Amino acid sequence: MFSAYIIHLLILIGIYMILSLSLQLAMGYSGLLNLGHVAFYAIGAYVSALLALAGVPFWICIILAGLVAMLFGFLLAIPTNKLKGDYLALATLGFTFVVYAVTLNWTDLTRGPLGLPGIPKPVLFGISFSDNLHFLFLTITIAIISYLIIKQIARSPFGKALQAARDDELAAEILGKNTFKLKSYSLAISAFFAGIAGSLYAHYITFIDPSSFTIMQLIPVLAIVIIGGLASLEGTLLAAIILTLIPEPLRFIGFPSSIIGPARQIIYALILLLILIFRPRGFFGKVKLE
């Protein structure tokens, strides 16, 4: 009875995990307040959907989705190299709007506001993932691989250098670290995983349009990273689960139909506020974002 519903929620959790773990790499470990993350997610989704609709096999679609997003991660790193904090946030937010405008207006490629319906469900090595349970296994597998890779990166000398550059860029440079290289790699790797998450989203929901990738979709991901705690991967995983599940029990509270939507949003916001009041650094936060 409940299985399809629970499976659906778990798939969403998996996609959010990949998306927020990768944002954690840029934000928590590298100190880049990156509001362009949802643009990489969009690029991944569109690349994968367009290729799949053209008949390209799924595994090529998803890898290319990651790689193209990664390429844009590099590109975004160049002009934003000298920016920090709020300025970086604004510049990357601008990138989100650029990608949104392109998906909306390049109608020959993306069908603009009409969106791309009928994106095929994945087929990998002869196994069809049209069944949601199979899709869940696929998502969880990719989420676990992403977690392990990002954890490895965070632990590696490269990860340590990232954190050093985050805490004191000048000191890191004095020690001979090329901070531009560090930051652009971090942004590109982060973008790669966002692209993968976008691909999974597109193939799961089977319909994407530009409005699926606006600033409104960035907010939950940002909330997961902040509530999970900066530079904490375990916190991110926990927050992805909790934040995706919080709205669900609210469905069972019988509000009158005239206020059902706003009432649920108010309660959701209150819960987030309470979490941050009692745990200002999130669940397991290690650093504070400046």
Add this chain to the structure above:
Amino acid sequence: MAMLAIFGMALSGCGNQTGTVVAEPIKIGTILPLTGNNSYLGQYIREGIDLAAAKINFGNGINGRKAEMVYEDSAGDTAKGVSAYQNLAQTQNVKLFFSSLSGVTLAVAPLSEADKNILFNIGSASPKISSAGDYVFRHSVNTDEEADFLAQSIYNLGYKKIAVIVENSEGTQGPIPEFIKKFNSLGGEIVLNETHNYGETDFRTILGKVKQKNPAAIVDSSFAVSEGNLLKQAREMKIFTQWFGFYYSGDPKVLDVAREAMDGIIFSQFFDPSSNSSTTKNYQQDFKRMYNKESEYNSALAYDGLMMLSKAIGKCTDLPNDCIKNELYKIKNYDGATGMISFDSNGDTSKEIFLMTERGNVFSKYNK
């Protein structure tokens, strides 16, 4: 913690409650944008559905069972729409659905099709919905038919050189390719085709270009607030060119924004709020009694949708969805508040379309 407890309770049992033997209500899931940019649309639809439900339940219900509407908020987001659907279908055992907005409907349609659940769309324009599935129904106006009708009408009224202003959204872009094709094939000329994005409020640049081209008429396909602002700003810029619109112009929100700048507009519509048909008159009376205002087309569409669905359900005992689906396909010449409704093999309808105009805050049918 309390929330988690509720969630746990929900997991353990609510879905399997079969209730008492006497007249268990028929649950109908309704996935609407209740918050966010399109929440006004969700409100229109909710009003129509609530009225229909009240009417059904005031009588004998559906074969003695009450219609219980279960509302879910999609906020206009496809993933949230899918979550809402999965929740209703899996935990609350809902088998009949209403939805609004093309994106949400197209994302939910493959699921409802696989579950063999009826998905009744209210007022979305995407042509893809026609082929979205056997269990997917829609009784709004056919986008291409409306485009052809409006192009022909404008040409017949003697306007040969026109400017087209389009909002870059699914619903408003929908009829435009067919409209342009038809108008060109009649021998008309489109001197300007301008697009603006959702949420913009300043249209003076676009209107400036229109003024330069000096077309015989302006055709606008925008949602209510944008169209209202366009009309108002055109008047401020002393553009008195004849204004044409698609059915969105019948939204009272356009009038709220534009006020007297809307006077003289001509637009295509399928719902005449002051129609002489007795069904529409009764509907308007009931609507006024319940909400103390006149109904616009979205509420009327939603009302017709639930009335038709309840009629189809009424012919099927025990609610097998295949039976309801077949009964819906059998509906021919249903006398609804929005006119005669018959479903074709795609679950679409073809509606009578006519021209309307507005003058002195009153909408009426346009007669040359």
